[in-house]
Amino acid sequence: MAFALVDCESFYASCERIFRPDLKNIPIVVLSNNDGCVIARSTEAKKMGIRMGVPWFKVRENFLKKNGQVFSSNFTFYGDISARVMNILEGFVPRVEIYSIDEAFLDFDTLKQNYDLYNFSCHIRTIVRQWTGIPVRIGIAPNKTLTKIAINEIKRRNVPTSVLCLLNEKEIRNALAHTSINKVWGVGRRLTEHLNKVGINTALDLAQINPQNIRKKFSVVLERTVRELRGERCLNIDDDISSKKQIVVSRSFGQRISNLKELRPVVSNFAVRAAEKLRSEKQKCSQVSVFVRTSPFNNKKPQHSDLRTIGLLTPTNDTRDILIAAKKGLLPIFRPGYDYAKAGIILNKFSDEQTKQYSLFKDPNEPKENTKFMKYIDQMNAYETQIYFASQNTKKWSPMKQNMTSPKYTTNWYELPLVN
DNA sequence: TCTGGGGTCCTAGGACCC
DNA sequence: TCTGGGGTCCTAGGACCC
Numbered sequence: 001m002a003f004a005l006v007d008c009e010s011f012y013a014s015c016e017r018i019f020r021p022d023l024k025n026i027p028i029v030v031l032s033n034n035d036g037c038v039i040a041r042s043t044e045a046k047k048m049g050i051r052m053g054v055p056w057f058k059v060r061e062n063f064l065k066k067n068g069q070v071f072s073s074n075f076t077f078y079g080d081i082s083a084r085v086m087n088i089l090e091g092f093v094p095r096v097e098i099y100s101i102d103e104a105f106l107d108f109d110t111l112k113q114n115y116d117l118y119n120f121s122c123h124i125r126t127i128v129r130q131w132t133g134i135p136v137r138i139g140i141a142p143n144k145t146l147t148k149i150a151i152n153e154i155k156r157r158n159v160p161t162s163v164l165c166l167l168n169e170k171e172i173r174n175a176l177a178h179t180s181i182n183k184v185w186g187v188g189r190r191l192t193e194h195l196n197k198v199g200i201n202t203a204l205d206l207a208q209i210n211p212q213n214i215r216k217k218f219s220v221v222l223e224r225t226v227r228e229l230r231g232e233r234c235l236n237i238d239d240d241i242s243s244k245k246q247i248v249v250s251r252s253f254g255q256r257i258s259n260l261k262e263l264r265p266v267v268s269n270f271a272v273r274a275a276e277k278l279r280s281e282k283q284k285c286s287q288v289s290v291f292v293r294t295s296p297f298n299n300k301k302p303q304h305s306d307l308r309t310i311g312l313l314t315p316t317n318d319t320r321d322i323l324i325a326a327k328k329g330l331l332p333i334f335r336p337g338y339d340y341a342k343a344g345i346i347l348n349k350f351s352d353e354q355t356k357q358y359s360l361f362k363d364p365n366e367p368k369e370n371t372k373f374m375k376y377i378d379q380m381n382a383y384e385t386q387i388y389f390a391s392q393n394t395k396k397w398s399p400m401k402q403n404m405t406s407p408k409y410t411t412n413w414y415e416l417p418l419v420n
Numbered sequence: 421t422c423t424g425g426g427g428t429c430c431t432a433g434g435a436c437c438c
Numbered sequence: 439t440c441t442g443g444g445g446t447c448c449t450a451g452g453a454c455c456c
Contacts (some may be wrong), residue, residue: 032424039424039456055423073424100427100456188454221430221454248426297423307450344425 002108002117002140002167003237005147006089006124008082009135009162011102012040015081016071018133019409019417027068031056034254035072035402072402080410084132092124097237105144107237121163141166144235145228148185149175149203169231176229179203186225191218203229243281243350249274250344256295257340263292264330265393270345271326272392275319278347279378284315287348288322290329295341304340306333315351318374322347323391 008014012030017023027044031037037055045068050059056070063070082101090096095107108117121138128136139150140163150166153159153175166172182192184203200206207229215223224234249270257263267290278285293305308329312321326345380386388394407415 034422034424037423053423057422060422075425103456186454190453219430219453244427246427250425252424254422295423309449342424 001142001233002165003142003144003147004106004108004117004121005099005139005144005151006085006104006106006128007137007139007151008085008102009137010040010042010046011082011134012071012073012078013042013045014134015074015078016069016406017042018081020406023069027063027066028071029056029063029068030071030073031404032073033402034252035404036252039073070404072405074405074408076408076411077406081132081134085128085134085136088128088131089124092120095237095239097239098241105147105237107239108140117167118163118165122161125161125163135162137162137164139164139166141172142231143228143233144237145185145225146172146231149179149229152179152183172231173204176204176207177202181206184225184229186221191222194218243283245348245350247274247277247281247285247347248344249277250291250342250346252342253340257343258338259336260330260334263334263340263343264327265391267326267330267343267345268323268389268391269393270343271322272319272389274345274347275317275322275374276378276381278317278322278350279353279374281350282353283350284317284353285322285347285350286312286315288312288325288329289346289348290326290333290343291346292330292333292340292343294338298339298341301339302337304335304338308333309348315349317353318371319377319389323389327391 010028013028016028016030025044026042027048027050028040028042029038029045029050030040032039035056037053038050038059039053041050041052045063048063048066048068050063060070078101086096086098086104089104089106093106093108094110097105097107099105108115111117111120117140121140125136125138128134137151137154139147139154141147141150146166149172150164153166154162154164156178157164166175179202181187181195181201181203182189184206187195187206195201195206200209206226209226211223211226211230214226227234251270253266257266271288287309289307289309291305291307294301294303296303296305310325310329312325316322322345377387407417409415409417
């Protein structure tokens with residue numbers, strides 16, 4: 001009985017290396033939107049002490065001086081490479097859960113008994129590397145939480161093959177003893193503080209506590225973690241690509257925005273994008289939330305952050321309905337005199353596009369229900385936005401500084417790499 | 421000067437019911 | 439002046455993940 005976790009090594013940085021062999025052994029960092037902070041680092045960059053999430057401006061000078069290579073994020077490219085990796089994995093085992101852009105759980109239960117899981121995993125690793133250029137680590141263990149521990153052990157011990165089995169009690173115990181509590185999957189900053197206070201410092205400490213007591217003092221979530229550390233299986237492989245429960249479109253602004261006239265079209269852009277995503281999921285929503293906030297890092301200026309949720313009597317995925325709701329939500333939360341740094345739209349309460357739920361009363365904002373109209377707009381805008389809504393910002397709103405983006409090597413004809 | 425974006429799950433507490 | 443007990447459902451916000 002085993003699961004495996006496949007984890008791409010420094011995924012974004014590895015992607016950037018695929019078509020740039022000259023970057024081998026060179027420190028690489030990839031930045032968030034607005035080139036705000038570091039969201040990925042190659043091994044060399046990690047060794048330089050660049051921390052995950054650190055603001056770029058704080059490390060820029062030192063990093064560049066040491067000949068580091070920096071990239072703005074190129075999610076179109078990373079997404080395409082991720083899909084290729086996942087595709088290969090799905091060819092090896094029938095049940096794969098794509099957990100994130102750079103991680104997947106594999107169900108090894110489906111394999112024959114006495115199957116050599118270690119060599120099989122080494123083979124998977126070789127093929128993924130050959131076919132995509134992406135190096136992966138593979139951790140094998142009885143449950144998800146322990147596969148995460150296995151991946152940590154590969155990093156900690158610097159396992160040369162990047163594949164590790166944690167299948168017998170002794171190996172597991174040894175790994176847990178070397179794992180500090182904050183590295184355990186599901187234990188974040190808050191829980192680490194709490195647990196340290198009561199003398200729980202390693203994964204092994206946590207595993208030795210009675211799960212029922214953990215439930216009483218902490219939560220069911222942590223109870224599950226404890227059970228998994230003890231070898232029980234609480235979380236299953238979920239390969240059901242069921243639709244999302246929430247859609248968020250939000251951005252930090254390159255420059256602060258302090259008047260409604262400027263903010264409104266920006267929020268409209270988010271609403272339009274959110275509605276597009278919703279339609280591509282073949283869902284409708286009946287709740288639209290809008291939020292705004294100032295920068296939590298600026299303690300010299302007054303801060304304000306608020307969220308307003310608008311319920312819709314009838315589910316919709318028509319951009320015009322979402323725009324009306326967005327406007328309705330934004331007006332009461334906007335306050336003049338604040339420098340807003342970020343805003344966003346959140347869609348909730350989804351229902352299937354096909355099912356129709358009519359309202360008992362007449363909806364004053366009767367949904368437009370013109371699916372053909374939206375379909376045409378989606379088709380026209382598929383490659384590049386050509387049709388805008390009147391309330392949008394048509395200036396291709398993007399005060400985002402992203403000057404260091406690599407080409408869309410694999411998804412755009414005009415940016416394909418050339419071979420001389 | 422400059423600090424990301426997109427998700428999931430759980431829980432406490434309010435609103436409401438009989 | 440005195441004001442119950444036991445539920446369900448929903449939502450906002452917290453904690454966590456990558």
